[in-house]
Amino acid sequence: MQEYDIIVLGTGLKECVLSGLMSQSGKKVLHIDKNPYYGGESASISPLEELYKRFKVSGPPKSIRRGKEWNVDLVPKFFIATGQLVKILVHTEVTRYLDFKVVEGSYVYKTGKLHKVPATEEDVQSSDLLGMFDKRRFKKLLHFALNFDTRNPRTHQDVDPEKTTTRELFTRFDLGQDVIEFTGHAMALHSSESYLDQPCLDTINRIKLYSESSSRHNTSPYLYPLYGLRELPQGFARLNAEYGGTFLLNRTVDEIVMDNGKVKAVKSDGKLFHCKQLICDPSYVPNRVRKVGRVVRVICLLNHPVKNTHEASSCQIIIPQTQLNRKSDIYISVVAFGHSVASDGMYIATVSTTAETSNPEKEVQPGLELLEPIVQKFVSVSNLLVPNEDGRKSQIFVSRSYDATTHFETECEDIKDMYKRLTGTELCFWSSRHQSHNSDDD
Template identity: 25%
Template structure:
């Protein structure tokens, strides 16, 4: 392949020596050429190396199944890949030409005004960016499976809400709420009552109250019961809870808020992490490496042409065949070339990805190189009905060179309105970073209300990105340089507000089957996974992988039930940025698979 991202081993040669290199085999297509031949038979054939499929492949391989894992692309990750600039160009061409394998995406628009400033391999661009909460089933699985050893994690501590033309950093801990001088005493009491309710939702009294309001919109519930102001509700629902819709019901919203609160201060003064050098695409490779250790076979550039459910023969585009004794699992993008199957398009997510020539350090906390920004409904000039969510990745993330930054904007709005909303959000981001930038020559005047003194005597600014009304007429001395813009629409059958709930994925899978039957596609014997959801966390990944695992094995009782030879070791998830680190104690009884947030 002419252009590819450096492999994990190439990126971290110094770390590989401590990771049993004699045990961990190289993955075909990453460190060595693709295997020249295809095995004659296997137990399970998995088409597509997306995150769900990669988790499934590793689980099956460690359970003892003979797994053949292929992908029609020359890279790993499938619909959640992490790609270079050149790979993004090819991806856009395939999407716009409606090529087989790319039907889950549409209307890919790519603009590169200064190509001479971009070295393709210096960039890792996610098709479906994600953050990882410290208390989550995927992080538990990464530790249990030892896959975290192939990855590097960094913290995200800054979550910003856009309101009244300013970005405010959330107050989410007791200390921050009590010392926030922008909140009245009654507001502080109401927020503390709500936080207590979230932590104690399962006691008899709270459970009964929640049952009474299981169909009540969260916004209405907290407004009436806790008398919260619109700004506080926005922070809770859209920034802390990361809800992608204003219609989210009270139980779902409460579970999202709890997800954040129980994740905060687990490994440090932050609630979430992200994988360095890329998101889901990077983690997918980690699980593929784990599957390879357990004996799975990998082949890239391998397209499934057909599967005969009677003879159990799978035929690939190059003419090779393999007999599958148990199941064929396909990503929606990897449907056989003769199939009429297209992914269910019940829900949409529109994404805008930009590379800016600025470090954007003003958005990050010390030691961080990433942040989350949320535009609540009706906060943009476009009068957005749905929130616009933004993930910002700085140069320390390993995804772009120094002095640059990648912005990921997304919304579940549909059609041209969606594009108008993300473009409006982009404009506000541009204005704010120019106002706040030290290079602009614009000094922000702070007063006593802007600064809070912590109990330990340290002082900090309440709003890490301060854009008060008095700055609206500010004209920057510089212009922001955009090096890259990519916009596209992705389809999925997974509810945008779904948390780690089996019912969400069972329902989505049934809809996929119904759609497949209606199309008359000859895909008998093939089990399809779902297109990635609009969720910007990793919630649901393990849930869907377990459902697929159960459809093959019969239950998920032995899902990654593996006794590793170094079980007694204490492992670490290292934050390589400065001295911050997240330490994981394998014997910590608190850290278990407990992220089923369906209340």
């Protein structure tokens, strides 16, 4: 009989980040995955033939050669350059195992056209998204957000960040509806309109994060790892192993053994492994999660850059919900050969959104139209699952499913939340070290 402090089921990004952090803090960790590969729901598929097999599509065509050059993310997401995941990577030194490249553009869709998201004062000046008066007002808001310091009331300009709503803040700067739309959805990356009636501190911090990250790399605030997102769980798995963690891949999980409502052990391939705490993704505990929605993702293979993105080989595009009379934004991520995820001259674009009807594929049509012509589409609709309880009683901590966004900030909130429930302490990193020191700006 083997004893562990923590058993982790699944090698998705969140599970691997948490197991790496736990190993690093001195816990004895066992990691079990029913799959023979790392990544779980957020895996990268390679070679390309495997992607066609997975989606039961015949191909690939002979025109697409060298299937081994492809690494296709099932749940593509970008890092914000000074965001939470980069801080975790730097703090744990997992950056040793990864190389990043800057994403070449960040765009927002407005009345049928794509516009670069203006995130710095220079961007604002040259932006075709803003009129002359809008530019002046938006620059004032940007200046306010960049100089805002919670500990220094002189930077607050009589705005109470805990009481003033974001709607009131925008009114104060006399922002028009068009400016509010791209600021809230393409910069602050809010996924619904509810933020407008929340205290403005969160939105100020989000605008600041986006703008500072954009200033660092000029083209966009986003980074993406070479060889795709599968490098992330593998990097944290290496960290885990360095600190004595054990991995068992391609193992069935027969049973989670409970004692008085609390986790006691995991039975895998007939063997019993004891533990005090359990971390897992929703697929391992279907009776402990509930469905709160659905996400539709369409992976598209292209042989051309997306039109009106200045021939960018990688970019993010957001179509705000109000442009299409929807409740949810549509997100598009584009990566290519430069990130070592596709053959030369080919591109991988993924369109995603939270489904609102019984015909999810039709809902992403406006995004697909921006990508035409498309060589091949792979459509998936998955349930958004959340845990029924916080895990403190059972000591079973379940992650949430990956949302439709194409950035990691919401997933990092889930990691931080789970970490706090697991340990009783906040996951905090000092800010002076959060540069992504091995990113490639070329």
